[in-house]
Amino acid sequence: MINNKPLVMIPGPTPVADPIRQAMSQQTFGHTYGEFVSIYKECLTGLKTIFQADHMIVIGGAGTLSMEMALINTVRAGEEILVVTHGVFGDRYAQVAKALGIKADVLSCPVGQKVSLETIEAHLAGKKYAALTLTHVDTSSGVMSQPKEVGELAKKYNTLFILDGVCASAGIPEPMKDYGIDIIVTTCQKAFGTPPGLTMVAFNEKALNRREEMGNVPSYYCDWKNWLPIMENPSLYFATPPVNLIMALNESVKIILAEGLESRYSRHDRIGRSMRAGLAAIGIEPVTVKDALAPTLTVGKYPNGVDDSAFRLKMEEYGVVVAGSLGELKGKAFRIGHMGNICITEIIKTLSSVERALLALGIPITAGAAVGAACIEWDKK
Numbered sequence: 248m249i250n251n252k253p254l255v256m257i258p259g260p261t262p263v264a265d266p267i268r269q270a271m272s273q274q275t276f277g278h279t280y281g282e283f284v285s286i287y288k289e290c291l292t293g294l295k296t297i298f299q300a301d302h303m304i305v306i307g308g309a310g311t312l313s314m315e316m317a318l319i320n321t322v323r324a325g326e327e328i329l330v331v332t333h334g335v336f337g338d339r340y341a342q343v344a345k346a347l348g349i350k351a352d353v354l355s356c357p358v359g360q361k362v363s364l365e366t367i368e369a370h371l372a373g374k375k376y377a378a379l380t381l382t383h384v385d386t387s388s389g390v391m392s393q394p395k396e397v398g399e400l401a402k403k404y405n406t407l408f409i410l411d412g413v414c415a416s417a418g419i420p421e422p423m424k425d426y427g428i429d430i431i432v433t434t435c436q437k438a439f440g441t442p443p444g445l446t447m448v449a450f451n452e453k454a455l456n457r458r459e460e461m462g463n464v465p466s467y468y469c470d471w472k473n474w475l476p477i478m479e480n481p482s483l484y485f486a487t488p489p490v491n492l493i494m495a496l497n498e499s500v501k502i503i504l505a506e507g508l509e510s511r512y513s514r515h516d517r518i519g520r521s522m523r524a525g526l527a528a529i530g531i532e533p534v535t536v537k538d539a540l541a542p543t544l545t546v547g548k549y550p551n552g553v554d555d556s557a558f559r560l561k562m563e564e565y566g567v568v569v570a571g572s573l574g575e576l577k578g579k580a581f582r583i584g585h586m587g588n589i590c591i592t593e594i595i596k597t598l599s600s601v602e603r604a605l606l607a608l609g610i611p612i613t614a615g616a617a618v619g620a621a622c623i624e625w626d627k628k
């Protein structure tokens with residue numbers, strides 16, 4: 248039988264595994280009734296285990312809402328934060344701060360590179376910041392940052408550490424307590440492999456104490472104090488949660504815990520290495536420096552003469568969707584997401600389509616080279 252469903256290999260939403268889709272297609276329970284209340288609780292407990300979180304809020308919304316929620320609940324208008332950015336999504340944190348009247352000092356670097364720990368430390372030593380934001384993996388540049396080391400700095404200079412985990416959570420370790428992270432903001436459509444629509448914030452007692460000190464905050468829907476009683480007891484009502492999405496996320500969390508966190512993270516590492524070995528075999532190099540390559544996505548430079556839309560259209564014709572690039576990389580690179588509930592089969596299908604697309608566009612590569620190199624890398628374990 249012919250499978251006409253495209254394989255969606257963009258950096259989110261990622262392919263949704265059958266058990267997750269089936270969980271989502273169950274009947275819609277009343278949001279404060281028995282069976283759903285247990286599912287919501289089970290989901291939150293599982294997430295706390297994944298993140299080592301003291302508190303967890305999961306509600307309807309996109310990842311950007313979680314970014315806004317973290318600042319609204321912990322930083323006052325007029326206070327200063329340090330934003331470390333490696334691309335479009337790091338920059339977004341500065342824009343969120345601006346919208347809330349919070350002053351942001353922005354630390355950036357050339358695309359594909361990492362802001363050094365020395366630079367971050369120099370800024371933290373020079374000024375007292377209410378908070379520091381860092382993107383774990385910037386989905387525009389493919390740069391993976393160093394949350395563990397930055398967590399040590401945040402602790403040393405006593406600033407609240409907010410990590411954007413959107414393109415990393417459930418694919419790369421984010422143990423809050425071990426790394427000294429105070430808040431993780433994230434969402435469900437990337438390495439969790441759930442359809443989009445949920446915003447998630449994991450936080451510790453320090454962050455909650457900050458919320459207590461704030462008094463009133465300038466939002467109703469985003470106020471943690473309105474949501475925390477619901478997270479403790481989902482049979483209470485504040486605003487209607489997306490029932491079926493939470494059922495899907497709970498299934499995803501169960502899959503993650505059954506796989507085991509260490510196995511899941513090493514599978515992602517192996518997938519990332521295999522994808523990159525495959526691309527390198529046909530002359531496609533990442534825009535990202537070697538020591539910042541992420542297990543969850545690759546941003547590959549186009550070989551000379553390849554047109555972005557022609558390439559991606561060919562890929563679609565062969566059944567695989569990849570993403571174009573953002574910001575200054577637009578038209579010069581393409582992005583492949585490789586996270587969530589996928590394995591070498593999806594990598595092979597993607598790489599074989601990359602090979603076919605390049606050949607169709609007249610780029611002289613050796614057919615099979617990328618697939619072969621990926622399989623060899625995968626078998627190294």
Ligand SMILES: Cc1ncc(COP(=O)(O)O)c(C=O)c1O
Nearest residue numbers: 309310311336384386413414434
């Ligand atoms: C690293 C990162 N942060 C934040 C966001 C924003 O998430 P959303 O599009 O769900 O609002 C994205 C989206 O891709 C992202 O990749």
